[in-house]
Amino acid sequence: MKKIHVFAAIIGAISLFSYTGYSQVKVQELRCENLNNPVGLDVLQPRFSWQLATTQRNVLQTAYELKISKNNTVVWNSGKVNSDSSVHVAYKGQALEPDTRYSWQVRVWDNKGKTSGWSAPAYWQTGLLNAGNWKAQWISSGLPGDSAGGVAPFFRKTFSTAKKVQSATAYITAHGLYEAQLNGKRVGDAFLPPGWTSYNKHLTYQTYDVTSLLQSGKNAIGVILGSGWYRGPLTWSKLKNYYGKDAALLFQLNIHYTDGTTETVISDNSWKAATGGIVSSEIYDGEVFDARLQKTGWAGADFDDSQWAAVKIKDAPLSNLSASYNELIKKHETFTPTKVITTPKGDQVLDFGQNLVGWVQVKVKGKAGDTVKIAHVEVLDKKGEPYYENLRSARAEDMFILKGDGTEVFEPHFTFHGFRYIRVKGINGPLNPADFTAVALYSDMPLTGDFSCSDPLVNQLQHNIRWGQQGNFLDVPTDCPQRDERLGWTGDAAMFSRTATFNRQVNNFFAKWLKDVAFDQASNGAVPFVIPNLTSVFPDPVGATGWSDAATIVPWNTYLAYGDARLIEEQYPSMKAWVGYIEKAAKNDLWNTGFQFGDWLSYRAEENDAFNAVSAITDSRLVAQCFWANSTQIMINAAKLLGKTEDVNYYTEQLRRIKAAFLKEYVTPNGRLVSGTQTAYVLTLYFDMLPEAMRPRIVGELVENIKHYHNHLTTGFLGTPFLCHVLSRFGQTEVAYKLLLQKTYPSWLYPVKMGATTIWERWDSMKPDSTFQDPGMTSFNHYAYGAIGDWMYRTMAGLDTYDDAPGYKHIKVQPHPGGGITSANASLKTYYGAAAAGWKISDGKILLNVEVPANTTATIYIPGSSAENIQEGGQALSSQKDIKVSGTEGGYVVVNVGSGKYAFTGAF
Missing domain, CATH: 2.60.40.10 (Immunoglobulins)
Structure with missing residues (x-):
């Protein structure tokens, strides 16, 4: 018997050892x-x-x-x-x-x-999965003043729970924006839900686990509605009631009890409504809150609502509802003022040190009726006064009226502002910076990428790129956060989309927005300039190159970054319809009809131009032909991915004709482009519009053009994202570095030198003498030119992915040192785990550190001429069984590796 126990112990030890393995x-x-x-x-x-x-x-x-x-x-x-x-x-x-x-x-x-x-x-x-599982009814307040620009309605309902609750889930959405409470406690941590979609076609609802908020016995639900994008003024045209006149609520609470029974609490005619402290709350103009009107404890179970009015049932559809799966808007970083400024006019201004999007929390004491006004601006003018002109008609001001009962704390509900500075009025005496906190709001996209290098100005540029993205990725990719616009411009999103995928996880963010691209796409395939579209401002169903190409570019860039093939499958009809629109608009395989934005906001020469040059205006039809070719190539790629052989063949032949027509129309017999601009050269090269034998001349002319402008760029929205990529691809990385490191206008670092903390809309939004560009269109938080980030991450640091195994399943690491930069590092949280590439030049050697997550492989390009001169972990490559040398290519030693951390050294 004893031997059996010993044998069992041995077997157990073997099993334990095996389990550990x-x-x-x-x-x-x-x-x-x-x-x-x-x-x-x-x-x-x-x-x-x-x-x-x-x-x-x-x-x-x-x-x-x-x-x-x-x-x-x-x-x-x-x-x-x-x-x-x-x-x-x-x-x-x-x-x-x-x-x-x-x-x-x-x-x-x-x-x-x-x-x-x-x-x-x-x-x-x-979620509820389909409209048939909604039992709730749409309700509105019916109160006087509940209108666009008017008061925010408050709703409440009481109910009782007599049994032990196992779980409780609230499903909520609104025509407008909402903020919900259960027994006086906030439901969820999202702000401005349900966000902005093409409401009449696509309205999302949000789901909240509220089990912990329920109490035994009597409970109360309270909800406030704001006008938001649904009926509030939109654009410079002040469109009111665009989607509808009445703010409305749809609420359903599903309660599961431990005994297996269920109960549902819904929005219906048993609810009551009243007004409260929110006198008005609009996106562009800000909020007016009167604390004297607020009903203390209004969302609590014991509140007396006998004087509240009965609500009205609204006849509104449920068929357009779907559950949110994108990250909602939440609070993030907070800032306290770095400076208290008294302007020449005697106003008190606070500087938060960062241009951000959100609002300010205020602590204040005073008498009943005292009013504190907070005006938001991005910059100060050269005299030190707040600069309001670029807000256009947006008031961008919050007003808080005190109740007068000690320290009161305020923050707005249904607005947001783009600002670095606030002007404060209504507080006597010097301001106490501790009483003001700026709160950043943006969609809760996880932070994924990080980049740094040896140049502090480039690091600040990366900071500005990230903050430009954060502030403008507020449920939709907006063009600016401060003025009477804040629209989802398609061109900005298309050009920045690959950069966006590095900084934050935007898979779900873009997937949600792309649904509205498809919903708002015209029957002829035209993609509107802004999504969600506002037909009152952009009524004609026309498309424009670069902008409408968001229908193809954004899905494909998202796929490359995340390997999300379902997104391509879902967007494929929209992608195909857009390319079909171009085909119908074209004549003799040339897209030379209709409106085009062209290379938007490219360099414009001024009087006494320092470069002795003309404005860099590129033929918009040449630009259109290039982007047509690009979208057609994307269709070939997408069709291959989805196994659509007929489409592959069709688009392959179409692409051949597009490029042949380009060669005939826009290139002289001697090989000169009809537009001699940086953008023309860049697009021609990036989209492979010419036979290989003709490309060296165009590369040379691009380099000469850059030299003519004393190593300054002249590109606009459509040329900028590809400029440095083209230079590196054709062996001109040092020229790319000269552009990146240029500090005078026009350049990426010029705004940095001028104190920018976000990306500007124009290369010279603020001029060297601290005056401003056209105030009708000058934003200091506009992410499009931040597209240089893509080159910094994928080329400069060298962390990239291959198209054959997207989403970093097969990683490419190919650093491009140069420009006097001595180190660069990029890291990315991929779906597989952490990937990183970082290089450092020291004492005539280059050190290359690479991290490859499990279940992926990597091809690494190590600067050097021979594998014999490179070591990993202090040992020769030939002695490393986990590293396979595949040869040399263009000044690199190429190796293939699996997961792990690697440290290569070689001569430089």
Whole structure:
């Protein structure tokens, strides 16, 4: 008997050893539809992603097993699936039930013969899935003054829970914006929901787990509505009631009790409405809040609402509803003033040190009726006064009227501002900076990328790029946050989209916006200039190159960054319709008809021009032909991805004709372009519009043009994103660095030298003498020119992905040192894990550090002429079994590696 126990102990020890070996690879960072434990998905086949964690090199997944459970009962098990897929793996089980929480786990097998343990459980919760599961009714207040520009209506309802609650989920949306409370506590941490969509076609609802907010017995729901984009004034035309006249609420609370029963609390005619402290709250003009009118405890269960009015039922559709899956707007960084300024006119101004988008929280004491006014501006003029002119008709002012009962704290509800400075009126005596806090608002996109280099001005440029993106990615990719515009301009989004994918995770952000691109696309395929579209401002269904190309460029760039093939599948009809529109507009394979923005805001020469040059205006039809070719190439790529062979053949032939027509129309017999601008050269080269033999001449003319402008760029919105990429591709990286590091106008670093903390709309939004460009169109927070970031990350630092395995499944690392820069580093949180590339030049050597996440591979280009002169980890490459040398190419030694961390050194 004793021998049996000893044998069992030995077997147990062997099993423990084996289990420890299996655990060398772990599964972590579980995501469903790119989100961590999302609540309220209406995706019928959600996709799962996970990461492999290991300290070993060259680890690849060879198989996985997914297990999905409901109430601790397995409802689907994939079984062992032989696949290296660990990103966007689709659910293939039985039909999902609405308003239901599912948990999931995954385990994997790797190429080392090891099996992971089951991951820790993650979960997702379904939304209502279809309109038939809505029991709620649309309600509006019917109160006098509840109108665009008027008061914000307050709604409430009481109900009781007599049983023990297991879970409670609130589903909420509005015609307008909403802020909800349950028993006086805020529901969720999102601001300005449901955001902005093409409401009449596509309205999102939000889902909240409110289990912890319920109390035994009597409960109360309170909701405030704001006009928002739905009926508030929009654009310089002050369009009111664009989507409808009445702010309305749709609310449904599904309660599950521990005894298995359920109860539903809905918006219906049992609700009551009244007004409160919000006298008005509009996006452009700001908010007026009168604390004397606020009803203390109005959202609590014991509040007396006997004097509140009955609500009205609204006849509004439910068929346009879908659950939010994009990240909502939330509060982020906060800033305290860095300076208190008294202007020449005697006004008190606070400088927060950063141009941001959001609002200011104020602490103040005073008498009842005292009024504090806060005006928001981006810059001060050369005299030191706040500069209001570039706000155009936007008042951008918050007004708080005190109740007079000690210290009062205010912040607005349904507005946002673009500002660095605020002018404060209504407070006697010197301002106390501690009483003012600026709060940054933007969509809650996870921070993914980081870049730095040895040049502090370039690092500030990266800071400005990131803050330009954050401030303008406020549910839609806006063009500016301060003036009476703030629209989702398609050209800006298209040109910046690849840069955006590095700084923050924008997969869901763009997927949501692209739905509206398709919804608002005209029947003839034209894509509006702004999305959501405002037909009262842009009534004609026409498209413009670069802008309307967002329909193809943004989906494809998003796919390259995240490997999201479903996005391409869903957007393919829209993509195809857009290219079809161009084909119909073209004549003899030339798109030379209709309106074009051209290379928007390119360099314009002024009197006594320092460059002795003319304005860099590119033939808009040449630009259109290039972008038509690009969108056609994207259609070829997308059709191949989706297995649409006929479309591949069709677009391949079309692309041949487009380029042949370009050569005939825009290139002289001797090989000269009809437009001699940087943008013309760049687009021609970037989109491969010429046979290879003709390209060297165009490269040479581009370089000469840059020299003529004393190493300044002259490109506008459509040329800038590709300028440095073209130079590096054709062996002119040093010229690209001269452009990047140029400090005088026009250049990327000129605004940095002028104190910018975000990207400007124009190269000279502020001129060297501190005067301003045209105030009708000068924003100091406008991300488009920040597209240089893409070159900084993917070329300068060298962290890139291959098209054959997008989403960084196959990573490309090819640094491009130069310009006197001694180091550059880029890191990125991919769906597979952390990827990084960083180089440093010191003592005649280059050090290249690379991190490759598990379940990916990388091709690394190490500067050098021979593998014999390169070491990794202090040892010769020839001695490293995990590194495969594949040859040399263009001054690089090329190696192939699997996952792991690598440190290469070589002569430089």
